[in-house]
Amino acid sequence: MTENPFPLSRDDLLKAYRIMRTIREFEERLHIDFAKGDIPGFVHLYAGEEASAAGIMMHLKDNDRIASTHRGHGHCIAKGVDVHEMMAEIYGRSTGACRGKGGSMHIADLSKGMMGANGILGAGAPLVCGAALAAKVRGDGGVGISFVGDGASNQGTFLESLNLAAVWNLPAIFVVENNGYAESTARDWAVAVDSYIDRASGFGLPGVTVDGTDFFAVYEAAGEIIRRAREGGGPALLECNMVRFYGHFEGDAQTYRAKGEVEAIRASRDCIKIFAERVIEAGVIPRAELEAIDRQVLDLIEDAVRAARGAPLPAPAELLTDVYVAY
Amino acid sequence: MARKISMKQAINEALDLEMTRDPTVIVMGEDIVGGTGSPGEDDAWGGVLGVTKGLHAKHGDRLMDTPLSESAYIGAAIGAATCGLRPVAELMFIDFMGVCFDQIFNQAAKFRYMFGGKAETPVVIRAMVGAGFRAAAQHSQMLTPIFTHIPGVKVVCPSNAYDAKGLLIQSIRDNDPVIFCEHKNLYGLECDVPAESYAIPFGEANVLRDGDDVTIVSYGLTVHRAMEAAEALAKEKVEAEVIDLRTLSPIDWDTVIDSVERTGRLVVVDEAHPRCSIASDVAAFVGQNAFGALKAGVQMVTAPHVPVPFSPVLEDLYIPNAAAIADAARRTLAPTGTSPRSIAA
Numbered sequence: 064m065t066e067n068p069f070p071l072s073r074d075d076l077l078k079a080y081r082i083m084r085t086i087r088e089f090e091e092r093l094h095i096d097f098a099k100g101d102i103p104g105f106v107h108l109y110a111g112e113e114a115s116a117a118g119i120m121m122h123l124k125d126n127d128r129i130a131s132t133h134r135g136h137g138h139c140i141a142k143g144v145d146v147h148e149m150m151a152e153i154y155g156r157s158t159g160a161c162r163g164k165g166g167s168m169h170i171a172d173l174s175k176g177m178m179g180a181n182g183i184l185g186a187g188a189p190l191v192c193g194a195a196l197a198a199k200v201r202g203d204g205g206v207g208i209s210f211v212g213d214g215a216s217n218q219g220t221f222l223e224s225l226n227l228a229a230v231w232n233l234p235a236i237f238v239v240e241n242n243g244y245a246e247s248t249a250r251d252w253a254v255a256v257d258s259y260i261d262r263a264s265g266f267g268l269p270g271v272t273v274d275g276t277d278f279f280a281v282y283e284a285a286g287e288i289i290r291r292a293r294e295g296g297g298p299a300l301l302e303c304n305m306v307r308f309y310g311h312f313e314g315d316a317q318t319y320r321a322k323g324e325v326e327a328i329r330a331s332r333d334c335i336k337i338f339a340e341r342v343i344e345a346g347v348i349p350r351a352e353l354e355a356i357d358r359q360v361l362d363l364i365e366d367a368v369r370a371a372r373g374a375p376l377p378a379p380a381e382l383l384t385d386v387y388v389a390y
Numbered sequence: 391m392a393r394k395i396s397m398k399q400a401i402n403e404a405l406d407l408e409m410t411r412d413p414t415v416i417v418m419g420e421d422i423v424g425g426t427g428s429p430g431e432d433d434a435w436g437g438v439l440g441v442t443k444g445l446h447a448k449h450g451d452r453l454m455d456t457p458l459s460e461s462a463y464i465g466a467a468i469g470a471a472t473c474g475l476r477p478v479a480e481l482m483f484i485d486f487m488g489v490c491f492d493q494i495f496n497q498a499a500k501f502r503y504m505f506g507g508k509a510e511t512p513v514v515i516r517a518m519v520g521a522g523f524r525a526a527a528q529h530s531q532m533l534t535p536i537f538t539h540i541p542g543v544k545v546v547c548p549s550n551a552y553d554a555k556g557l558l559i560q561s562i563r564d565n566d567p568v569i570f571c572e573h574k575n576l577y578g579l580e581c582d583v584p585a586e587s588y589a590i591p592f593g594e595a596n597v598l599r600d601g602d603d604v605t606i607v608s609y610g611l612t613v614h615r616a617m618e619a620a621e622a623l624a625k626e627k628v629e630a631e632v633i634d635l636r637t638l639s640p641i642d643w644d645t646v647i648d649s650v651e652r653t654g655r656l657v658v659v660d661e662a663h664p665r666c667s668i669a670s671d672v673a674a675f676v677g678q679n680a681f682g683a684l685k686a687g688v689q690m691v692t693a694p695h696v697p698v699p700f701s702p703v704l705e706d707l708y709i710p711n712a713a714a715i716a717d718a719a720r721r722t723l724a725p726t727g728t729s730p731r732s733i734a735a
Binding site for chain 2: 128130159160161162163164165169171172173174178179181182183186188189190191192193194196197198200201207219220223224226227230231384385386387388
């Protein structure tokens with residue numbers, strides 16, 4: 064056996080690969096099924112960004128909390144939310160993670176530390192300050208991680224949260240997943256600073272920028288930031304520069320993108336391909352073993368879709384449960 | 391043992407008792423300790439009007455001053471509530487909801503339903519409401535209807551110290567987000583309050599005065615104006631039943647309907663603006679569910695549909711007063727067809 068040059072064990076490398084591949088296949092399948100009209104509502108796909116979710120979440124436990132975004136499927140899968148429950152939720156079924164009441168933009172599983180995808184951009188950042196505060200009060204070493212895109216990084220809630228986390232010295236981490244587009248608007252136009260490190264330092268936080276298509280770069284930077292937060296070192300900002308394989312939402316014609324852009328990034332900046340080549344070239348994991356995972360993941364997604372389609376719809380009485388109804 | 395204490399003291403006592411009973415209760419807000427990081431006294435203010443004064447000395451870091459940053463700390467209170475704490479966040483003036491409303495109505499209010507019943511958000515947001523403090527348009531509003539409109543949040547507005555203590559203790563123990571509205575002009579009002587802990591259930595109105603001729607429904611400060619009106623009407627041999635709703639969501643429809651079915655006449659008094667208000671809500675509910683019992687059109691006495699003015703002479707005109715409430719009651723007693731319009735053109 065070749066010596067493992069990576070900062071993860073062989074088992075953890077396989078786990079990370081499985082997470083990324085599961086996210087990819089989940090999203091690719093949604094892309095196809097949404098186009099067929101099988102899925103109600105809005106769907107925002109995370110394909111292309113998997114290394115960020117996996118590289119960060121590999122460091123987390125169930126008592127660590129994350130708050131996600133509208134583009135939340137990848138965070139959910141990486142944080143351990145059940146894929147069958149996620150798919151059923153997206154299909155609006157009673158077996159869904161939120162029993163069909165949340166949908167794609169609101170998948171949550173607090174038992175796994177997943178505080179929810181969120182339809183309001185930037186809204187997760189204050190919530191994560193609260194999760195980090197709860198961890199600090201309890202003294203359980205937990206951290207809170209807020210994900211925002213480059214778009215939501217301009218929200219006041221996000222900027223206020225940077226300050227609050229710094230003032231209260233919270234174990235909170237703010238991850239900016241910079242995929243270059245706020246919906247259709249270019250990041251470079253809409254964010255006035257060149258680097259998020261400058262923005263972080265403006266609030267008294269350390270900031271780190273990494274290539275978000277490089278799982279190992281994300282993993283190492285996140286590991287250092289999370290370790291520091293657990294030890295009482297306070298909040299930090301991590302910018303992951305990454306690429307989005309699909310549009311803002313499914314159905315987005317993406318006319319704002321350059322011709323050939325998506326083909327080019329799929330060819331040269333596919334984080335899963337990059338990861339696979341690294342571990343195969345290093346002789347740590349043979350290609351056949353990764354391909355076996357690919358087949359298992361395809362079966363899992365197929366089974367999740369089949370189960371979701373066959374699952375019961377919410378009973379009409381569900382309309383009026385899980386909330387105090389005053390009228 | 392009961393003693394006379396003010397509503398301000400009663401709220402302080404409720405927080406103290408719950409913080410003592412339950413270590414997961416934390417309290418945060420702007421200046422609720424006061425002076426954090428400043429060179430002068432610790433616990434310098436205890437809130438801008440001193441409601442939380444003294445609690446920091448007893449409970450230490452579980453009382454937290456915040457930056458002037460309502461979106462961040464109200465959101466943090468909500469997030470912490472989903473992670474096992476029971477935060478009480480002070481928004482200072484309810485008018486400031488404008489800068490943090492998303493965290494309340496899109497986040498806290500929605501979690502339990504949107505996550506399929508798998509989340510609880512036991513957070514209390516305390517805020518001062520109401521006019522009469524010469525604080526003008528952005529520090530004086532009665533925004534109870536806005537919160538009452540939102541499914542998933544509960545809305546409480548006590549009219550006295552006894553209710554404030556029992557309802558705040560209930561609010562902290564409730565597993566849903568509660569907007570706890572404290573009328574700033576009631577802070578100094580004293581009444582008998584037991585020293586021990588007690589909780590007043592939500593959705594139970596308080597009948598402050600029995601009467602068979604007309605029902606007057608209100609909450610908060612205007613409950614006291616309604617009682618003054620009832621005393622004036624009594625001199626005219628008109629006996630008004632006065633109902634203090636105490637909680638607006640949940641709301642005690644049964645007590646309101648039972649009373650109207652007996653009296654056949656209803657006046658609803660609300661310090662909020664008239665459109666889409668607690669007053670219009672109660673009037674509509676009674677119209678739909680007790681129409682047959684009504685002997686006259688329902689009368690609403692509300693603040694006018696204008697911002698709260700500054701000049702004392704105008705502000706005093708703004709707040710519903712006892713004379714207007716008594717006049718409204720008299721209109722319900724006038725022969726059918728002679729009721730004038732109850733709101734100014």
